[in-house]
Amino acid sequence: MNAPSPVKLTLVTASVILCWAYSPIGIHLGLHSYSPGQLALLRFLIASVFMAGVALVVRIDRPRLRDLPWLLVLGFFGIFLHHLCLNVGQQWVTAAASSVLAQSVPLFSVLVAFFCLKEVVSGWRWGCVLLGLLGVLVVIWGDHGVGEIDPRGLLILLAAISWSFYFAIQKHYSRRYSPLTSVCYTVWSGALLLCFYLPGLPEAVSQAPLRVNLAVLVLGVFPSALAYLAWAFVLKHVEVSRASVALYLVPPVAMVMAATMLGEQVSLRVLLGGLIVLVSVGAISLEGRWRRRASKGVAQPQQV
DSSP: OOOOOHHHHHHHHHHHHHHHHHHHHHHHHHTTTSOHHHHHHHHHHHHHHHHHHHHHHHTOOOOOGGGHHHHHHHHIIIIIIHHHHHHHHTTSSOHHHHHHHHTTHHHHHHHHHHHTSOOOOOHHHHHHHHHHHHHHHHHHHHHTOTTTOOGGGGHHHHHHHHHHHHHHHHHHHTTTSOHHHHHHHHHHHHHHHHGGGOTTHHHHHHHSOHHHHHHHHHHHHIIIIIHHHHHHHHHHHSOHHHHHHGGGGHHHHHHHHIIIIIOOOOOHHHHHHHHHHHHHHHHHHHHHHHHHHHHHHHHSOOOO
16 A cells, blocks of 8 residues: 555644544533533444444454453543543633643553553653643643642643553553454443443433534544544554654644633633643653653664
8 A cells, every 4th residue: 555645644633633632622511411421321332333434334353252341441441430430520620720630640650560560650740740740730720729729620631641551551452453343342332431421411412402413423433433543544554753742732722722612712711721831741742752762862873
């Protein structure tokens, strides 16, 4: 297969950024008519149907019987817990602040690697984590003020921690299944767990305004399904370290969307906190690049 052109890769990456930037806006609109659990279930029922259509066309691999419990664990951390916490937390913070707090996943991934996986964490990474947590505090301060923030809004940080566990577990199974296969089973298992919130959902759908249902439909198709497929395409042709830099654009784009579609006013303190978080996350990824370059330099003998 021929490699896609840079223009095509740029357009696909831009579509991923737009899809994931829309996510907090779609959640904000959906919460007008649905409870956090109902919204998460409806979103991933839509995504499950879409991914089932893709799976029928592409024909993904069947899961191994021994992997089924772990696929449910992936669905629990990646879909069930993450999106429940995200939906509950966003009732108490703005969509702009939510987009920044949700982007703090790499900071908590360092903590998960240290405390749970017993990995050695460098002083540089500890510094990045502390800087990032400072940025989180600035975002909270700028959104509602430290004294006025509802503790339930901090559940967005628990959503980020949940995704950190999801990525750590997914890394273990990345060699067994393709990205598309892994995403499909994660979405389906997460939707299955969310069926706990099925009672009352049909009535809520029938009573919700058309505008809200359209917003949830977009939420289920684009950020929850198409974006993952597009991102898998990008990662197939671009190094993860290079591609992930583009995701730093998600919070700024989400802020513009929130101001345009929801009329939110983003304070300078939220912008400052968001910048601190993104700088700390970027610094973590830079250390990985430096280590790879250093290892290559040691491995290659000097030419005489």
